[in-house]
Amino acid sequence: MYFNCIFNFKKISLSAVFALFFAFFTLQAQAQDSIDSASSVEKMVVKEDHPEHHEEKFDPTVTILEHISDTHDWHLWGHTSIHLPVILYTPAGLEFFSSGNFLNEHHESVDYTGKYNTYRNEEEHIRVIGADGKVDEQASAKVIDFSITKNVAALFIAVFIILVMFIGVAKTYKKRVGKAPKGFQSVVEPFIVFVRDDIARPNIGYKYERFMPLLLTIFFFIWINNLLGLIPIFPGGANVTGNIAVTFVLSAMVLIVVNVKGNKYYWSHIFKPDVPFWLLPIMWVVEIIGIISKPFALMIRLFANITAGHIIVLSLISLIFIFKTLAIAPVSIAFVLFMDVLELLVAFLQAFIFTMLTALFIGSAVEEHH
């Protein structure tokens, strides 16, 4: 068939990236303790430090926050997780080791002594341990964590997927010049044309072409990350676009692009607005707050929407463990299904809104005097 080459290409590169992943990170797949971790209730408990057979109190808040925040290893199932690399910048030099070193063979938290310091994983914050066995706050403050965390790994996977998708589509385009779109190309084309005709062109005007790559990248980056976040199993499940750092970077990009590309009308509107001169200092303050607050709103909106969706889904699942009965499961599942469908819409909607507002801000920065 016609698509075989593309399909094979994708399959090969996909398996290549996974092979790379597994070679790069240490997968510690240990035999599950078949004694008492069989009940799923216990799998969901917050800390599995105590192998003794007694049920711990289930705290949904901790569980949910744990699921939506960043971690140093990627939990797959039971005691199996991918131990992602920890990269620490310390005043003495770079530390590079696997996060599996923070667990001993009984899955208990232990300290790890690296090249320069001893480290402890304290609720996913890497802290330096002093000679007395306590956290050395001063030294910890100097250590910057550049680890490939779960979110970073998910980010890389998403970037890889996007690259494969669109470079593949671009190849199809080059192969079928002047012909009607076919296959995956015809799935993607409406969205590209949508971004161009309904987001970029109406908001930016005739200068839209320069900003198309940025808008398209933002749109598909957010959308695909949102969708991957909805998949509960590896390689999805990370809360990438629901992480404030990611949305912070995206909105910072928007802030930079808008202000770098802003023309003299944009700046004169900020520094010489049409008001009495004694109001100018107030206007400057207001306008500068405006410059910051627009991307800030973008950052908060995306973060809050995606995180909220994850929290709702996790809360509904937590109901089963709160009530400790399977009877509630069908209700939970029904609601989760509903929420997931809603989240599919939100995933698209947030990507659209982010891109739309970016286009709007760029449009107001590059528009000619009216």
Place this chain on the structure above:
Amino acid sequence: MELVTPSIGLVFWTVIAFLFLLLLLKKFAWSPILNLIHDRERSIESALTAAENAKDELKRLTNENEQLLKEARAERDLILKEARELKEQIVNDAKKTAQVEGAKMIAKAKQEINSQKAAALDEVKNQVSHLSLAIAERVLRKEFSDKAKQEELVSDLIKEVKLN
């Protein structure tokens, strides 16, 4: 607070990943895709315009053809009409000529007949006069053998002559 504090590591990797994605996609995906979509749209647009033009042209040609056909038909009708008129005229002329000719011939024939008649009558008159002269000669010869009768005749003739 933990949730809304961006961690430096993730910020760093996101910047790298996003810029990497942006540059690669710009070079290898967005530029070719957007250009090719644009080209395709332009070619579709020009094809549509061309089709529209061709349609107009066809319409114009059809109209022209129809016009030509109409004109040709009108001309044919005209020619036929003229031919018919000509035919009529020729027939009429022929008839008229025939009539005139006939009348002329009749007149000539009449004249001929008349002249022939006159000639015949003259002939008859001559014959009659000759005959009557011959008869009169014979009668006279016989009559004038008798003297008495001659005198009587002369006297009769004299009587007949009146001196007025």
